[in-house]
Amino acid sequence: MKEKSxxxxxxxxxxxxxxxxxxxxxxxxxxxxxxxxxxxxxxxxLNVNPQALIRIALEKNVAIDVLEKLLSMRERLQSEQxxxxxxxxxxxxxxxxxxxxxxxxxxGKDGKVRYRYAPxxxxxxxxxxxFEQYGLSYDxxxxxxxxxPGISVTVQVCHKLGHSKKTTFQVPVDKDSYMSEPQxxxxxxxxxxxxxFCNGFGILTGDDDDDTVILVxxxxxxxxxxxxxxxxxxxxxxxxxxxxxxxxxxALPENIKEGFKILGYTAQAAWxxxxxxxxxxxxxxxxxxxIIDMKAAKNV
Amino acid sequence: xxxxxxxRHEYKFDGVILPSVTQVLPKVDFHxxxxxxxxxRVEGVDNHSKIKMYLDTGENFDDAYIVAFQKFIFxxxxxxxxxxSYEQNLYSxxxxxxxxxxxxxxxxxxxxxxxxxxxxxxxxxxxxxxxLCSENQIAKNKIWLIAYHDGIxxxxxxxxxxxxxxxxxxxxxxxxxxxxxxxxFNNF
Numbered sequence: 001m002k003e004k005s006x007x008x009x010x011x012x013x014x015x016x017x018x019x020x021x022x023x024x025x026x027x028x029x030x031x032x033x034x035x036x037x038x039x040x041x042x043x044x045x046l047n048v049n050p051q052a053l054i055r056i057a058l059e060k061n062v063a064i065d066v067l068e069k070l071l072s073m074r075e076r077l078q079s080e081q082x083x084x085x086x087x088x089x090x091x092x093x094x095x096x097x098x099x100x101x102x103x104x105x106x107x108g109k110d111g112k113v114r115y116r117y118a119p120x121x122x123x124x125x126x127x128x129x130x131f132e133q134y135g136l137s138y139d140x141x142x143x144x145x146x147x148x149p150g151i152s153v154t155v156q157v158c159h160k161l162g163h164s165k166k167t168t169f170q171v172p173v174d175k176d177s178y179m180s181e182p183q184x185x186x187x188x189x190x191x192x193x194x195x196x197f198c199n200g201f202g203i204l205t206g207d208d209d210d211d212t213v214i215l216v217x218x219x220x221x222x223x224x225x226x227x228x229x230x231x232x233x234x235x236x237x238x239x240x241x242x243x244x245x246x247x248x249x250x251a252l253p254e255n256i257k258e259g260f261k262i263l264g265y266t267a268q269a270a271w272x273x274x275x276x277x278x279x280x281x282x283x284x285x286x287x288x289x290x291i292i293d294m295k296a297a298k299n300v
Numbered sequence: 301x302x303x304x305x306x307x308r309h310e311y312k313f314d315g316v317i318l319p320s321v322t323q324v325l326p327k328v329d330f331h332x333x334x335x336x337x338x339x340x341r342v343e344g345v346d347n348h349s350k351i352k353m354y355l356d357t358g359e360n361f362d363d364a365y366i367v368a369f370q371k372f373i374f375x376x377x378x379x380x381x382x383x384x385s386y387e388q389n390l391y392s393x394x395x396x397x398x399x400x401x402x403x404x405x406x407x408x409x410x411x412x413x414x415x416x417x418x419x420x421x422x423x424x425x426x427x428x429x430x431x432l433c434s435e436n437q438i439a440k441n442k443i444w445l446i447a448y449h450d451g452i453x454x455x456x457x458x459x460x461x462x463x464x465x466x467x468x469x470x471x472x473x474x475x476x477x478x479x480x481x482x483x484x485f486n487n488f
Contacts, residue, residue, distance in 0.1 A: 149335045173339075181343040181414075182451060263356065264306075264387070269349035272361045291356045298385075 050074035082163035089134040089159055094202045096133070100126055120194050123203060135160035138200065142189060148172040151185065153192040155200035169196035174242050191237075245271050253281055259288035302391045302398070311398035313391065321399030321428035324471040328421060340414060347449070348387070348402065351412060355386050355403070365449055369412075372447065372454035381406025384439050390432035397472050401429035408443035409433060410456075415448050419459045422446045424471065427464035 054070045100123050102116040131137060139156040150172035158164040171192040173184050197203070249257075249271055260270040277283040303312045311318040350366050353359075360366045373380070386403045403410040409429050416422065426444035434440045447456040 146333055146335055149339065181339055263352070264349065265353060266346050266349040268346045269353045272350070272363060273353060273357075276359060276361050287357070294356075 050077055078161075079163070082159060082161035085135075085161045086159040086163035086165070089136055090157070090202070093130050093134040093136060096130055097127055097201070097203055099204050118194075120190070120197055123194070123197065127201075127203070136201075138197070140193060140197070142193070145170060145172075151188045151192045153189070153196040155193075155196040157200045165200070167196055167200035169199060171195075172239075174239060248279070249274070252284075256281060256284050256288065259285065259292070263288065263291060302389075304389050304398075311389070311391065313393075313396065313398075318391070318396055318398045319472065319475045321397065321425055321432070321468075324397065324428070324468070324475045325421065325424055326471070328418070344414060347414075348412060351402070352387050355383070368449055368452065368454045369447075372456070376456075379443070380408050380410075384433075390429075390436050390438070392432055392435050394435060395431065395469060395472055396476070397428070397432075399428055399432050401426075401433065404429075404433055404439050405441075406439055407441050408445050409439070409441065410445045410447050413446055413448050416446050416457055416459075419446075419457065420461070420464075423459040423461040423464040424468050426459060427461070427468040431465055431468065 050070060050073050054067070054074060057067055057070055100118045102118045103122060104117050104119050137158045137160075139158065141154045141156070143152045143154075144150075145152050150170060152168060152170040154166050154168045156164050156166045169192045171188045173188045246267065249267060252274065256274075260273070265273060273287070274284055277287060301314060304310070305312070309320070311320055347365060350361075350363060351369055353361070354366045354369060360370045382405065384404045384406055385401070387400060388404075389398060389400050391398045401409055402412050409426055411422065411426055411429070413422075423444060426446075430441070430444065442460050443458055444460045445456045446459055447454050449455075
């Protein structure tokens, strides 16, 4: 009678926990389970010690399917716990993460700084201590895509308890940029890695005059990682640079364009040629004429 | 009369199509995607254009590829001799073919490539150019260089082969035989 009473009591407590109900209904181990109930805490949030259940099950030689269910439950609970820990760690990491300073300068042909960026090495260097503090690590996987030809980089942010999250960033290779073929692929890869990494960790890169940035930020409410990621400053993409360069070439007078055609220069060569002569139409035309005359003289 | 159609990359003599040097060479299978092949082609065209621009102007345009090529030329001036021609269409009246060697120096013919894949194949191509240069009295030499940029410097390899010219002329004959056979079947 007492056993039946205990069973009813236990069943009532585990009303919504189908796995446990099945275990209990399996019968033979029920009294022992009840005896060990001090080790088992059941409440609305499913606060179970699955390890204890498994230990008991092993001691009592329960059926294999019961054991499998217990192992599965333990796995699920561990996974849920790992996700919770991961989110807490990421939250702590993002709060502690500084605005990464962009120190690498890219110069234009005129010697002026065109833009700045933070290379991945610099970013990692600045945040490495936080990885250990929050139990985070990362793995980078790079793949070549064919349609369109480009690079796809996946950054997997991992937590020490096993939960991880993947972020992918894909960049097409700009065929028409003014770089050699290996440079184009390397550029796309570096770019994709940097953005995938920053997106994965919710890292914000800022200008090197960060005094102003910090002052403004102090008066603003804290922002979500998504908002911060969206704020990553614009760096001209290869696509934009190509479009700008082509537009500049298209704007040249027709006689110059015809001259380049006669000389057999590709768009890349024509751009370099025009850059050399500072896009001065008169000068470019003069140089083209000299070359055409020189070639004609040789042929004569 | 010789003529060249730039858009169709076609050589003609008195209205009759002539094979180009690269057309008569045995076909090489590239085991890569069409996209990669196209990217390589575009890069090759750009690189040739840059070299042409350098030879036209003498300027290196602060471009790493041209600077490396300039260095290669400066370091080998004695070996190469004087520059005789570049990117010039040449025709063989005797053997009925045409071609456009990249650069012809007094002592060497240079073909610029992305890399070396088969010296025997390259030798056949340069043999064709050598025959053209010889017949057009531009140069006669036994230094056939394949020059390629390794990302930093220009490297080169002499692919001269004493049998290559003979084999190349056999290939020209084969091209005409194949063409005649094709015409025969098409008109049967």
